[in-house]
Amino acid sequence: MTTPAIAANGLRKSYGDKVVLDGIDLTVPEGTIFSLLGPNGAGKTTAVKILSTLVPPGPGSGGIRVGGHDLAADPQAVRAAIGVTGQFSAVDGLITGEENMLLMADLHHLTRKEGRRVAAHLLERFDLTEAAGKPASTYSGGMKRRLDIAMTLVGAPRVIFLDEPTTGLDPRSRHNMWQIIRELVSDGVTVFLTTQYLEEADELADRIAVLNDGRIAAEGTADQLKRQIPGGHVRLRFTDPAAYRSAASSLREVTRDDEALALQLPSGGTQRELRAVLDQLDSAGIEADELTVHTPDLDDVFFALTGTDVPTQPNQSKETAR
Ligand SMILES: Nc1ncnc2c1ncn2[C@@H]1O[C@H](COP(=O)(O)OP(=O)(O)OP(=O)(O)O)[C@@H](O)[C@H]1O
Numbered sequence: 001m002t003t004p005a006i007a008a009n010g011l012r013k014s015y016g017d018k019v020v021l022d023g024i025d026l027t028v029p030e031g032t033i034f035s036l037l038g039p040n041g042a043g044k045t046t047a048v049k050i051l052s053t054l055v056p057p058g059p060g061s062g063g064i065r066v067g068g069h070d071l072a073a074d075p076q077a078v079r080a081a082i083g084v085t086g087q088f089s090a091v092d093g094l095i096t097g098e099e100n101m102l103l104m105a106d107l108h109h110l111t112r113k114e115g116r117r118v119a120a121h122l123l124e125r126f127d128l129t130e131a132a133g134k135p136a137s138t139y140s141g142g143m144k145r146r147l148d149i150a151m152t153l154v155g156a157p158r159v160i161f162l163d164e165p166t167t168g169l170d171p172r173s174r175h176n177m178w179q180i181i182r183e184l185v186s187d188g189v190t191v192f193l194t195t196q197y198l199e200e201a202d203e204l205a206d207r208i209a210v211l212n213d214g215r216i217a218a219e220g221t222a223d224q225l226k227r228q229i230p231g232g233h234v235r236l237r238f239t240d241p242a243a244y245r246s247a248a249s250s251l252r253e254v255t256r257d258d259e260a261l262a263l264q265l266p267s268g269g270t271q272r273e274l275r276a277v278l279d280q281l282d283s284a285g286i287e288a289d290e291l292t293v294h295t296p297d298l299d300d301v302f303f304a305l306t307g308t309d310v311p312t313q314p315n316q317s318k319e320t321a322r
Pocket residue numbers: 015020038039040041042043044045046047
């Protein structure tokens with residue numbers, strides 16, 4: 001097995017009396033996307049700051065290795081192996097996109113010629129060549145995020161921390177950013193992603209951890225997390241109130257929504273379970289006007305594990321119409 005890109009044991013951090021991280025373990029294999037989810041204030045940014053050497057871990061934390069280096073013994077080597085973008089953007093609005101890139105090249109001690117080559121290549125890759133000569137303050141939100149990532153890549157990091165990279169972006173820019181993140185990973189980079197958008201974690205992450213009350217409440221692939229919680233059901237909708245009432249009284253274990261003339265029957269969503277529901281409806285002579293299958297999604301997981309409201313979501317269909 002290869003060495004993980006990130007391995008943290010018993011990560012702890014408190015601010016005053018407030019315990020933010022209460023001993024969490026994180027392991028991220030190389031070349032994968034790991035997503036840390038959690039409600040506002042759960043400690044996601046704190047975890048990123050510790051792993052990227054911006055703040056020290058709390059006393060009692062176990063060992064932390066990032067990019068193959070021990071964070072306590074060799075923070076310099078960790079810094080050289082990582083890139084961080086997100087809530088604390090490095091983009092300087094007063095200078096142009098290209099000047100921002102060249103500044104990064106200087107910081108990484110590239111020669112003038114090499115700096116220009118790398119900057120031009122990355123500006124092109126992130127579709128910023130045309131805007132390269134304009135002050136970054138004139139860029140749209142999506143362009144600034146792209147510039148920020150391009151600047152991070154000047155140092156050719158092997159591990160990238162993306163702290164809420166798409167917050168505030170419109171759907172098209174969000175999808176562009178997802179594509180960029182996928183390309184980074186296909187180049188072998190490891191991505192540690194924090195996000196408020198469950199759809200984003202579902203789309204991108206190989207593994208997801210849900211942070212709540214200072215601890216990891218659950219960890220796994222999106223599918224594994226969804227399987228951990230109940231919530232699958234079949235929903236039947238009627239237009240005729242009499243048909244609705246008759247179905248409601250002849251079916252067992254249903255949840256009624258009298259206003260919408262809809263009934264909900266628990267069902268795991270497998271073909272076998274769905275067939276059982278259909279057989280039950282046939283034998284009771286029930287014909288609904290609409291039947292939809294609902295399988296638990298990450299919203300349900302988040303709600304079940306953190307007991308908080310689901311964060312703001314882009315439009316997301318929870319129902320699979322049949
Ligand atoms: N420097 C600090 N001093 C005191 N408290 C802090 C400091 N930094 C963070 N906190 C507190 O630690 C908790 C976790 O903050 P953090 O920013 O890590 O959360 P988060 O999960 O990233 O939240 P969000 O999604 O809102 O960005 C919060 O209650 C925050 O107020």
